[in-house]
Amino acid sequence: MARPEGGRPVRPQVVLQVVKRQQISEHLVRLTFGGPGFEDFVDKPATDRYIKILFAKPELGLTPPYDMDELRERLPGEDLPVRRTYTVRRSDTAEGTIEVDFVVHGSDGIAGPWARDAKIGDSVCFSGPGGMYLPKDEFDYHLLVGDETAIPAIAASLEAMGEDLVGQALIEVEGAGDEIELRAPNGVDIRWIHRGSAFTPESSTLEAVVRQHPWPSGRVQVFAHGEREVMKSLRSYFYDERGVDRRDMSLSAYWAFGRAEDVFQAEKRTPVGQIFAE
Template sequence: MSAPARPARPQRVLTVASTERLGPHLVRIVLTGDSLADFGAAEYTDAYVKFLFVDPGLGLEPPFDLAALRESLPGEQQPVTRTYTVRAVDREARLLTVDFVTHGDVGHAGPWAQQAKVGDVAVVMGPGGGYAPDPQAGWHLFAGDLSAVPAIAAALEALPASARGVALVEAELQEDVLDLAAPEGVEVRWLLNPDTSDVDHLARAIDALTWPDDVSEGAVQVFAHGERESIKAVRAVLKRREVPRGAISISGYWARGRTEDAFQAEKRTPIGKIED
């Protein structure tokens, strides 16, 4: 007997309310729509949505019948999804803010964000999520690259005023550095790394920190997300520091040289796994 088909994810049809260039590699898009009134994942600071892209040449109006499209369309016209972390959501005002990392005109989501204008339509599915900073943790470590900035920024804003810790954010260019609000006891440090082949840059900075004497669960909490190979190196440092696995939220958000489709497929293979 075949397994029952998973129910289709609801699609939220939204329109662009505003766009803003934050830096050479960052574009902020604010979306609006009545379906945001019941946008979930309020308890998570790493909430994410999946943007759905369907070939505009098909002339279809959203929401889309994805099952029918996937059955009928050739490979090059198949719908694609791209995952992005939510920077902020205002359910009452029906506004969803998403920051896109962009690198030229390759891909789907980045080029769309660079060219988006007020009134353009976007289709998103979700949200999902799984992390929020523990207000009782004695020390917080946030680490990642530009792809993790929305979640790190949201987490910093959710911390109590008494929180202590460090946020390390890796970027290629000074022009991509943002002013992130944080409690007085949480240092925000940007790590400029123009050498994209140096995947250990973030891990070295983490290892060089002055760590608390007590790294037991509850004493520290770690959020580390970003490029896959960089995060593998970070995981090795955390294991050497004997940070309990239960105190760590860690994953690769993307992999250099891979489309999201290839990246997601590799998650089930040895190269795609980040060791526990």
């Protein structure tokens, strides 16, 4: 990987095209990306693999991949491509494709509306994947918790589990139209929680449901991702109250209510954005 002198390594960008679009639930759009650029995709053994998609303003007519250093020199900050983070739901090396499930959460934002309107042939440019979670056989119980944004990672994790693993997935969505078929071992129960409306701090009951779930005996591996304030409360529950070892937990904010991702990512360097005090 190229590394500018004294700087962080430059992540190569992968450029693919939309080859398929499916509405897989009321608020989830699955886009399949493929094309010759797939040979630049370096996969990773993790079920929470994520990519950073770069979105450029269409009116600037920029062609991906983007030379960010060059663009920084000639464009004002507000015209630079912005990053949005998405899970790789599935990759298929033989077909040369990856699938990404986008939550369409209204007309706010960039990635959600882009996915809603995406057409076959549209280009997508991203770096990654990153990610490091894998469900491990050595745990007695697997607890997977999240909102719509974590469905792809939870789905990929359930599919990767050995048949004898046991646990619970607790997934909060708006309503019945948001439930999708998930493949899981027999011993892992999947419970959909309906908040009855779009997410608001008041409508979410995920934390309460997790707290009501009987705490299992033995060693628990936790995977919990979703809205930032909900995740902060759950961190407190798992870590402070249930004593789950931090190394047994994959827990982070995937988004923050009322914050565009640029602001949300910048806030990770401040107390309001931190889930674990470093």
